[in-house]
Amino acid sequence: MQGSILSSESDTARRGEHTAVFEAMVLAHLNSAYTLARYLTRRSDVAEDIVQDAILRAYRGFDGQRGENVRAWLLAIVRNCFLTWKAKEVQGSEASPDAEGGEPSPAYSGGEGMTLETPESILIEQQQNGAIRSVIESLPHPFRETLVLRDIEDMSYRDIAEITGVPIGTVMSRLARARKMFAASWKGTEMTSFMGKLP
Amino acid sequence: MTAASHLCPERELFLHGLADNELDAANALAVEGHMQICPGCAAAYNDILRQKQLLKGDGLRFRAPESLRARVHAMIAEEPGAKTETYAPAKITRIVQRRFHFGGAGAAFSAMALAASLMRFVYSPSRSPLLDDQLVAAHVRSLLVSHLTDVASSDQHTVKPWFLGKLDFAPSVIDLAQNGYPLQGGRLDYIGGRVVPALVYKRHGHVINLFLWPERKVAVPAQTLDGYHIVSWTQGGFVYAAVSDLNLTELQEFRQDLEKALSFN
Helix, strand or coil: CCCHHHHHCCCHHHHHHHHHHHHHHCHHHHHHHHHHHHHHHCCHHHHHHHHHHHHHHHHHHCCCCCHHHHHHHHHHHHHHHHHHHHHHHHHHCCCCCCCCCCCCCHHHHCCCCCCCCCCHHHHHHHHHHHHHHHHHHCCCHHHHHHHHHHHHCCCCHHHHHHHHCCCHHHHHHHHHHHHHHHHHHHHHHHHHHHCCCCC | CHHHHHCCHHHHHHHHHHHCCCCCHHHHHHHHHHHHHCHHHHHHHHHHHHHHHHHCCHHHCCCCCHHHHHHHHHHHHHCCCCCCCCCCHHHHHHHHHHHHCCCCCHHHHHHHHHHHHHHHHHHCCCCCCCHHHHHHHHHHHHHHCCCCCCEECCCHHHHHHHHCCCCCCCCCCCCEHHHCECEEEEEEEEECCEEEEEEEEEECCEEEEEEEEECCCCCCCCEEECCEEEEEEEECCEEEEEEECCCHHHHHHHHHHHHHHHHHC
């Protein structure tokens, strides 16, 4: 199936059209793909590699007929690329204490592009976002991805079920657990570093 | 979330479903009604909403770096078969419209039309939550969301115990493979405001959902609703309702075979 469209459509104009449609339909979701990859890998360098790999796979498999659900389809590919990377990572470093090979990035303690002139309200917001990201990243993979897909990427239960390849009932129970885990962890963070700072 | 410990565990997923706007009208009403009389669930629901609000907003999303964006565009341009010519935005819009809304995309269009017609059952809050609607909606939903079975097994001795502890009654589970209706598995569903078992059978590629619950009266007469047949009967203190797009004759035969098997059970 892969590539068959391109080889059968030897007309170069059609290939150009294929690329243009791909860019309009799929690359429009690049930020979503990158967001999911960042939360899954917890590393910006790996996230970039995974997104690049996913886009290439998507391009080769793109048949131009995906309609509404193109974002869910792309995110499913990103997730597959992540799982492939994770499997290699675990194999490559047996001694690694973290099975997912991720390391909490220190970059999250503050926002990117944060400067001394930043007004205090923005600074606090950036700090809070950094803290929220850290808490999300501390959740185990199935719960992390479910929470990110639902609450940050705003995907429907049905889409999440398709992306993660589990029944909708599993999505619901994972989501409930993920939110409880987040709540418990966030409460601790809030107590230690944000009490009194937030309005 | 201090209130979380006081919520009713069996309502927890519904509270999340309501907060996420994923419940159908009947279930949403039921949960909202419950929250009127249960402060624990009401508090837990507010906690869920507050937390959703905390995670909402672009601040938690990541922007793909420009370097990545450039690399991806270059990569696609270099892919064999790709042409590097740039299209004007207007042309792209035209191509996209042509592909996705009008010409050449018959399959995509009919799939969208189908989805739209199914949505009526699944999401329409204006339609009264009649039992027959709910049965067909549950059937359609099971086909739509790749959620046909929670326990996938053709073995009735695997499926039946799976329901234990999940229901307040024990459903009879019978495989009808020798009659040409092999059991595919089972799942939990929600009909008429209660959790009911759904047993899934197949006949020549057609899916049959069999819902059952303890009640003495037949609530639904045999009928056809938008191409789906419902055959319902009472037996041994249970209401059985089979829903399928299988032709009515074969669905009636399924009923007869099952009735017979149940009477020997």
